[in-house]
Structure formats: structure tokens, C-alpha cells
Amino acid sequence: MSASDLIKKYNVPVPRYTSYPALPHWNNSLSTESWKNHFIQAYEAFGKSDGISLYIHLPYCESLCTYCGCNKRITKNHRVELPYISAIMKEWNLYLELLDEKPKLAGIHLGGGTPTFFSPTSLGILLNHISRTSTRSEEFEFSFEGHPNNTSKDHLQTLAQFGFSRVSYGIQDFDQQVQLAIHRIQPFEKVKEVTVQSRQLGYRSINFDLIYGLPHQTLETMKATFQKVKELMPERIAFYSYAHLPAAFPAQKSFEAYLPDENQKRDLYEQGKNWLLEMGYEEIGMDHFALPEDPLLKAKNNNKLHRNFMGYTTSPSKILLGLGCSAISDIYYAYGQNEKSVDLYKEKIIGGTIPLVKGHVQSEENLKIKNLILELICNHKASWKDLESLSEELLDQLLVFEKEKMVAFDANGVRITEEGKPFVRNICAALDPYMQNNKKSKPLFSKAI
Numbered sequence: 001m002s003a004s005d006l007i008k009k010y011n012v013p014v015p016r017y018t019s020y021p022a023l024p025h026w027n028n029s030l031s032t033e034s035w036k037n038h039f040i041q042a043y044e045a046f047g048k049s050d051g052i053s054l055y056i057h058l059p060y061c062e063s064l065c066t067y068c069g070c071n072k073r074i075t076k077n078h079r080v081e082l083p084y085i086s087a088i089m090k091e092w093n094l095y096l097e098l099l100d101e102k103p104k105l106a107g108i109h110l111g112g113g114t115p116t117f118f119s120p121t122s123l124g125i126l127l128n129h130i131s132r133t134s135t136r137s138e139e140f141e142f143s144f145e146g147h148p149n150n151t152s153k154d155h156l157q158t159l160a161q162f163g164f165s166r167v168s169y170g171i172q173d174f175d176q177q178v179q180l181a182i183h184r185i186q187p188f189e190k191v192k193e194v195t196v197q198s199r200q201l202g203y204r205s206i207n208f209d210l211i212y213g214l215p216h217q218t219l220e221t222m223k224a225t226f227q228k229v230k231e232l233m234p235e236r237i238a239f240y241s242y243a244h245l246p247a248a249f250p251a252q253k254s255f256e257a258y259l260p261d262e263n264q265k266r267d268l269y270e271q272g273k274n275w276l277l278e279m280g281y282e283e284i285g286m287d288h289f290a291l292p293e294d295p296l297l298k299a300k301n302n303n304k305l306h307r308n309f310m311g312y313t314t315s316p317s318k319i320l321l322g323l324g325c326s327a328i329s330d331i332y333y334a335y336g337q338n339e340k341s342v343d344l345y346k347e348k349i350i351g352g353t354i355p356l357v358k359g360h361v362q363s364e365e366n367l368k369i370k371n372l373i374l375e376l377i378c379n380h381k382a383s384w385k386d387l388e389s390l391s392e393e394l395l396d397q398l399l400v401f402e403k404e405k406m407v408a409f410d411a412n413g414v415r416i417t418e419e420g421k422p423f424v425r426n427i428c429a430a431l432d433p434y435m436q437n438n439k440k441s442k443p444l445f446s447k448a449i
Contacts, residue, residue: 006404006423007266014429016286017377018309019335020370021360023328025434026335030359035336038361039321040098042331046318051106051137053317054130055310056088057324059113059342062150066251067172067182067214069243071326072113073342081122084342087349088323089129094354095321096133105130106137106317108164109310110144116151120158127162141166141315143205148191156194156201167198168207168238174228175221178214181255188228195232205294206234212268213242215258219271226275236296237281237289238311239272241265285377286424288312305378312378325355335360365389365433373428380424381415390431397430 015022043052059073060080073080096103108130115123143166144159151169171191172184179185198206208229212222229237244259246252260268273283281289282297288311290297299305299314306313308320309328322329322338325345329336337358339345348355362370368389375382387395398414401407406420406427416424429435 010423010426011262014425017373017425017428018307018311019330020373021366021434026358026360028358030334030336030361032354032356035334035354035356035359036098038334039331042319042333043099046332047103050317051104052319052321053107053315054105055109055111055320055322055327057111057327058115058118059325060117061114062117063183064251065182065184066254067242069245069249070113071340081118085122085126087346088126090349091323092130102134104135104137106140107315108142112145114147115144116146116155120154124158131162143167145170148186148194151194153197156197160201165203166205167203168209171208172211173214173217174225177216178221181215181258192232205236207236207238208234209238209240211240211242212272213260213265215255217260217268219267222268222272226272230279235291235294237276238287239289240287284312303379307374307377333362372431376416376428377424380421381413383413387413394431401427
């Protein structure tokens, strides 16, 4: 089968596998008390030794980026900052009450929304409270997502004082017409300024988020964007596929007439990937690239790469605790998601309740399949022992991929070939019992390509 035939066959909706099962397949059989018990169990099993990681969702933005699929609230009223910060501190306290010691933190990630919507003072209040009520693991990693237009030197200094050393800037594209269409206007000069400031203040790893498949993108416009990226050479690149879901995010309808078709979109990815490799970046896995000296690439080469709701990570922690509205937690034994509405989230916190609205308790089979998918996504291989949990029907799926030269078998197990790496999500989906049982249902995911 030719490359174009494979692209046509596998250009179907599949999960990104930041969790297994994927969120639409959660069983939602999780009470608050059960969640608390699983959290305590996970902390005793893993948290004491490896620490826990925090994901803190800060949902506010001053303006709407029309491509965005994140949970956000648009406002220019900055009086919302302290009440929301207060709610997160109270939520953190609800978890502290379950433990008999100060927890050890392996990482903190501030996501959004726009974390730098919040003033350095507001962020300092939150981080000071977390710092006073926890300790740090020896190899902690603190990071945040910054908007180039409003990430100030004060933001960078304040966060650096609390141990933050990695920042991810949402660039998406440098072309002016593309920026106008997606309502994300940020001059290259501003991106350069904040990148230089970050390095001067000691940030060791800078990531740029780029997106292919946006309105008005062409190979020519993307080449100009990558030339600007080459001038700044961030340590990491996340090169994401644009997910067009106008039913869920109506603002996307404003530019859908200008989107590249599927063949054009695939060409954008392939050429973008080649440009990154020519610059000296190496491919980590789905959507992610890094320079040779970056810890993410070193983790991959040492088979220590991990994947969770924040994407690829070097953190060894099996506990990712989400704080804030819509934040998702992975505590190994269970998944949980907070109330999406800011107002309902704060209401539950004020009432002293952990604000879960969705959850999933992991079965033994879930954990085995999760481990298999993590091995394939992080290391592009799996042992025969990892494959033991698969049914005969699912194993037959691997034989299809073997005929298509996307996987290969050896004495150790199965590995994904170079031809198969662009389709790793499809391979995982073929080994996912939930996806196989729901093939006839309405697609719940963005397309693979």
C-alpha cells in the first residue's frame, strides 16, 4: 500500500492518548469518597517516593483565539484573579487534609487559558502557599504556558524565584494573515523579546507551540514561519495538528472556508517535520521535537519518557493532580475531572467539596492496556509480556500493520517502524478495546492527521 493510500485509510478520528481509557470512555462510577481513598492509596504507593505533579488550570484570557479548543473564560476584568486564586488554594488544602505530611512535589505546570493573564503578584500568592505547604523532589520541574504578548519580565522573574525553569509559548504561526484569521496577533519582535528575556533570567528550556492545518496556511507561509523559529531555536517544539470541531467551538466556523484540505494539511506536516530535522531537532514522538541536549530527548533515549495529560514529560511521578476548573487528574488507580464552569467550581470549593464531575476507576485490564499504549507512544516498542493482555482479535490488528510495514516483530516483541511512526495513534487505537467496541459510534476525537 502506498504512502498516500495509508494516509487516506488512517485519516480517521482517534484519541491523543494522554490517558487510557480516553476521557469519552470513562465509566464515571467514581464518588468523592472513593476518589479520596484512591488518592491516599496512590500517595502511599507512589507519592512518598516519587512525589506528585500539579497541573493548575488558569482559564482566563483577555481575548478569544478562534482556533482554540481549551476551556477558557474571556474577560478583561482582572478583579477575577484573587477569588479564583483563593479557590485553588482551598482546593489544594482539601487534598492536604487527606495526608499526614507535607507532600513532595515533582512538578508544577501552569496551564490555561492564559496563565500570564494573572499578575505576577497573584501568581506569587498562589505559589507561595503551595511552597509553604509542600517540599520538592530533588529533580523537580516547574513550567508554565505564556502568551508572548502579556508575559512580562516581572512574570518571568517571579516564577523563576519559585523554581520555574521551563516555559512554553503559544506561537501557532507567524504569518500575519493566519494570525488575523485565528485572532492571535503577536509580532515576531515580541516573541523574540520574551524568548531572549527568558534565557537571560535562567530558563533552561523554551518550547514553541506551532500548529499546522490553520486557515490560509501554505507551504510558502509556513516556510517563513520556520525561518523565524530557526532564528530563535527554542529547545522544544510542539507541532500540533489543528482540530476542527466547530460544533463544540463555534468560533472556528469563522474561517473554515480557508482551511487547507487533507492532502495539503499532510504536506504541511511532512515539510514542517523535515525543516525541524534539518535545523537539528530530533523527533520525540507524536507532535513533539527537541534539540539533542534537551532533557526530553535524553529521557526518550534512556527509555524514561512518560506521557500524561500535559503530553510528554520527564517526570517519574505516577500522580498528576489537577487543580482548578476543568483540570484533569491521573492518580494511577483512577482519573478525575473537575467541574468545567468557573462559577460552579468556586461554589463547590467554597462548600468544602472536591469539585469532581467525571471520573474513572482503573481495572487491571485498563492498567495493562495503558502500559502497552505508553510503551508504544513513548518508546515505539512493546515486549511480548506487554502484549499478553491483548485478545486474539486485537493481536490480529497488529498483523495488519505488519503487512503494511508499519510494525515489525522480533524476539523481544513488536516495534513501530519509521513508516509507522506517523500513525502511532492509529496503532494504539487498533489495540484499544473501547475504540474497537465503538467503531460504529459517532466520532469523539480529532483526526489522526
